[in-house]
Amino acid sequence: MSLVAACAAAGVLAGPRWQWLPIAAGALAALLLGALRLRGPRPGRRPALRAAASALVLASCLGAAGAGGLAAWAVPVPAFPEPSGPHPVGAVTVQWEDPGREETWTDDPRDHRVVVARVWYPAAPDGAGDRAPSTYLGRDAAEAETVAEGLAAGFGLPGFVFSDAAAARARAVTGAAPAAGPHPVVLFSPGLGGVRTQNTVWAEGLASHGYVVAALDHPYDSAVVVLDDGTEVRGAVEATGDPAQDDRLARGWADIRAADLDLALVRLLEADGGPLAGLADPGRVAVAGHSLGGAAALLAAEDDPRYHAVVNLDGLPRLSADASLPQPLLALVAASGTGGAEGDARYARELDAAFAASAGPGYELTVPGTAHLGFSDSPFLLPPLPSLVGSLGREETARITEAACLAFLDSALNGGGADVADTLSGLGRLTPKP
Structure with missing residues (x-):
């Protein structure tokens, strides 16, 4: 939920960019994972298997968010400097x-x-x-x-x-x-x-x-x-x-x-x-x-x-x-x-x-x-x-x-x-x- 909130805030402040897509995908997956965990363990599900699956999904979420953040840093919104001379x-x-x-x-x-x-x-x-x-x-x-x-x-x-x-x-x-x-x-x-x-x-x-x-x-x-x-x-x-x-x-x-x-x-x-x-x-x-x-x-x-x-x-x-x-x-x-x-x-x-x-x-x-x-x-x-x-x-x-x-x-x-x-x-x- 924190990741979802951070994505929403960044998107509003910076405007839409393709780099936010993997971040949003990771946030959505994390939100779904959190919702599933709130349901509690299902009968017959092994705790160790459930923990491993959760860890794998969480790692994928963080990886997607990290990839989007890296792309946002690597391919920035161009910010050109003001010309240095006296003329417009x-x-x-x-x-x-x-x-x-x-x-x-x-x-x-x-x-x-x-x-x-x-x-x-x-x-x-x-x-x-x-x-x-x-x-x-x-x-x-x-x-x-x-x-x-x-x-x-x-x-x-x-x-x-x-x-x-x-x-x-x-x-x-x-x-x-x-x-x-x-x-x-x-x-x-x-x-x-x-x-x-x-x-x-x-x-x-x-x-x-x-x-x-x-x-x-x-x-x-x-x-x-x-x-x-x-x-x-x-x-x-x-x-x-x-x-x-x-x-x-x-x-x-x-x-x-x-x-x-x-x-x-x-x-x-x-x-x-x-x-x-x-x-x-x-x-x-x-x-x-x-x-x-x-x-x-x-x-x-x-x-x-x-x-x-x-x-x-x-x-x-x-x-x-x-x-x-x-x-x-x-x-x-x-x-x-x-x-x-x-x-x-x-x-x-x-x-x-x-x-x-x-x-x-x-x-x-x-x-x-x-x-x-x-x-x-x-x-x-x-x-x-x-x-x-x-x-x-x-x-x-x-x-x-x-x-x-x-x-x-x-x-x-x-x-x-x-x-x-x-x-x-x-x-x-x-x-x-x-």
């Missing part, structure tokens, strides 16, 4: 089409490449009015549920596991009136199978400090992309198991993403209406990415003077041997490594080659206590396992990532700010690159 943050979702580029994932020659972007920007002090913060994973609740199911499928989990993320709210306000521009721009590509909102905390933090951040969904690569007309485009990337073939495929996927970033830059700078008009400064543009998105960012910046800085969040560079990067480069590296000595050696070798191709200055920052997924919003969504998201807790990796990027971008794009090397040295193990 607005956001808008846009769709851009490239009529000159055929969609390589389909056979229809009339199908042209389309990308969907979430754009965060500094808002005017009273630009949000009384509107509520935006839905985290999509334009509305229906899209958020679709994206949550797609992300869960990417981890091999049932769709309801990320139902709390589907219901979560970000800090930015959709359609808030923007602060007068122009502002420096950061284009962002997520990890393999990732979605445009996977680095929302980071993007909102940059926007609160005066940056316009445009993060992309890459159709057929992202877990699921919902187009303006409601069409759902599911991810189609798939490894073959052959390392050489998978490397070629990954380079091809990164090339497509790089072209998507170029499209986003053109459309963002061309914006002549809505909240994005006049916001982007073509003289202050950075390109960034996480994991495969980091590789795409480097490919987009190759020999392209439109980009003035590059940020690689733990991505394996896939540049050609004669690549040239006319920009400074910041690389954040997870201290947990790739999971194997061979992978670590290749990553270090490719990263050194990227720094050698860069015009500099270059900064390689290895952050103690971090894992690969920690450089996204994953610590707010996934179990806090060190091998999965690092050991810094739910907010610390996000704080370090934002602080490192702000120091680098303020120097590279705005020509000011604190000493980059000094700031980065306080955030991890810094290796300056010539």
